[in-house]
Amino acid sequence: MGLYKRGKVWWMSFTYNGHQYRRSCETTDKRLAEKIYHKVMTELIEGRYFEKLPGETKTFREMMEKYMKEYSIPRKASFERDRTSLKHLLPFFGDYALLRITPKFINEYKIMRRQNGASSCSINRELALMKHAFNLAVKEWEWVKDNPVKKVSMEKEPSPRDRYLSLEEEEMALAISPEWLRHIIIFAVETGCRQGEIVSLRWKDVDLPKGTVNVYGSKTGEKRVIPLSRRAWEMLKEKSRVRYLATDHVFTADGRPVDRYRLSKTFKSICRRAGIEDMRFHDLRHTFATRLAQCGVDPYTIQRLMGHKTPFTTQRYAHHSVESLRKGIEEFEVRVEQILSQFYHNRGIRE
Numbered sequence: 202m203g204l205y206k207r208g209k210v211w212w213m214s215f216t217y218n219g220h221q222y223r224r225s226c227e228t229t230d231k232r233l234a235e236k237i238y239h240k241v242m243t244e245l246i247e248g249r250y251f252e253k254l255p256g257e258t259k260t261f262r263e264m265m266e267k268y269m270k271e272y273s274i275p276r277k278a279s280f281e282r283d284r285t286s287l288k289h290l291l292p293f294f295g296d297y298a299l300l301r302i303t304p305k306f307i308n309e310y311k312i313m314r315r316q317n318g319a320s321s322c323s324i325n326r327e328l329a330l331m332k333h334a335f336n337l338a339v340k341e342w343e344w345v346k347d348n349p350v351k352k353v354s355m356e357k358e359p360s361p362r363d364r365y366l367s368l369e370e371e372e373m374a375l376a377i378s379p380e381w382l383r384h385i386i387i388f389a390v391e392t393g394c395r396q397g398e399i400v401s402l403r404w405k406d407v408d409l410p411k412g413t414v415n416v417y418g419s420k421t422g423e424k425r426v427i428p429l430s431r432r433a434w435e436m437l438k439e440k441s442r443v444r445y446l447a448t449d450h451v452f453t454a455d456g457r458p459v460d461r462y463r464l465s466k467t468f469k470s471i472c473r474r475a476g477i478e479d480m481r482f483h484d485l486r487h488t489f490a491t492r493l494a495q496c497g498v499d500p501y502t503i504q505r506l507m508g509h510k511t512p513f514t515t516q517r518y519a520h521h522s523v524e525s526l527r528k529g530i531e532e533f534e535v536r537v538e539q540i541l542s543q544f545y546h547n548r549g550i551r552e
Contacts, residue, residue, distance in 0.1 A: 204231075204238055213238045217245065220346050259344050261294040261302060267342070268334040286327040289314065294331075299338065299345050304352040307331075311356070321356035328355060364479055365488040366390060373475040381454040382467055384436055386485065388452075391433035392416075393489030393507050396482055400459050403449045409438060416508070425508045490515065 204226070205212055211226040211234035224241070226234040265287060273283045293310050294302060307328070314324050332350035339348050366374070371390065375383050385399060394402075398416045406415040412429045414437075429437065440451065450458040465482055472480045486507075493503050504515040 204234055213241060215242070215245070257298055257300050259299050259338075261297050261299060262291060264299060264334055264338055264344065265291065268337065272333075272337065282326060283330055286323075286330045289319070289323075290327055290331060299335075302349055304349050307349060307353045311353070315356075321358045324356045325358060328353065362484070362487070364481075364484050365491040366477075366480065366485060370475070370477050370480070371488075374471055374477060377474055378471050379454070379467070381452065381459065382464075382471065384440060385452050385459070385464065386468075387436050388433055389482070389485035390488045390492075391430045392427050393486050394427070395486060396461055396464065399452060400450075400461060400464060402451045404441070404444065404451055405449060407437060407441075407451060409434065409441060423508070425505075427506065 203214060205214065207225075209229045211228055211231060212223055213226055213234070214221065214223050216222070226237045228234050228237070269283065269287075273280050290310075293313070294306075297306075311324055311328075314327070328350055332348060335345070335348040335350055338344040339346065371386070375386060378386060388394065388399060392414070394416055402414065402416070406417075408414070412434050413426050414429060415424055415426055417424050437451070445453055445456045447456060448458055452459050454463065468482045472478075490503055490507055493506070494500075500512055500515055504512050507515060509515045
């Protein structure tokens with residue numbers, strides 16, 4: 202802390218509220234620089250000098266409004282998740298200046314959400330959104346110097362769901378589903394596409410001669426090409442014979458594109474009527490990956506088909522059933538018996 206030179210110009214360095222600041226004295230004269238430095242120190246003590254950081258006046262609400270406008274993209278699945286998280290974050294932090302939001306304050310929010318019955322997953326999603334916004338406020342907007350969320354521990358989450366649709370449950374659901382939902386269920390379990398990818402699929406992205414569909418990830422926005430199974434291809438082939446001129450969407454109901462809300466609500470109703478418990482639409486994606494794994498498809502291929510960035514995410518979906526594990530043991534036993542039989546046979550010949 203004090204005076205130092207950058208080239209020929211004198212600079213000052215000082216600490217204020219735990220942060221270090223550097224300011225140019227805008228002079229090459231050391232004596233003048235010393236006078237400027239002492240004047241600044243006096244004004245600091247009297248509270249008349251310091252240039253306020255934007256974070257001293259910018260509120261949490263302003264930060265999140267800027268974040269949603271510039272970084273949360275409406276067409277991505279994360280947009281709705283961010284909006285849901287803000288319904289809980291804004292009433293608690295909204296009108297507080299950013300510099301007043303401390304790790305202790307954030308921990309109080311965690312306790313409040315926990316007492317109100319929020320799941321650990323929900324709390325972590327809210328903290329993750331908050332952390333990302335503060336990172337931008339530090340690195341790009343220069344509103345604050347530190348991210349207080351980094352000093353707060355995340356909640357411990359339960360193990361990932363191990364739920365997928367059995368063949369019997371699929372048959373029951375299809376039997377009582379309206380035609381539009383039956384088509385979507387078949388497409389979901391045969392391709393592993395996300396809900397948003399399915400409802401936004403258009404005919405221009407379907408290539409029946411090649412037997413593929415182009416999907417633009419609702420999470421990543423990246424394009425991936427998915428080969429169609431025979432069952433999915435035949436279903437799309439049938440649908441392609443009757444199209445609605447009013448829309449290019451592949452999946453429609455009553456001539457209109459199917460939206461997420463109607464799809465989720467109807468699927469939930471069908472599962473309830475069919476007696477299928479603890480089943481979400483997203484579990485159809487689990488079903489696709491699980492069936493691939495049970496058929497012996499290698500993890501890298503599953504990762505590519507699912508559109509995952511890393512193999513760690515794929516491992517959450519590729520659950521093996523007891524039957525598939527038993528099949529592996531049976532194949533192992535047969536192979537061992539063959540090896541032992543050949544060993545004893547060769548030994549007998551030598552003797």
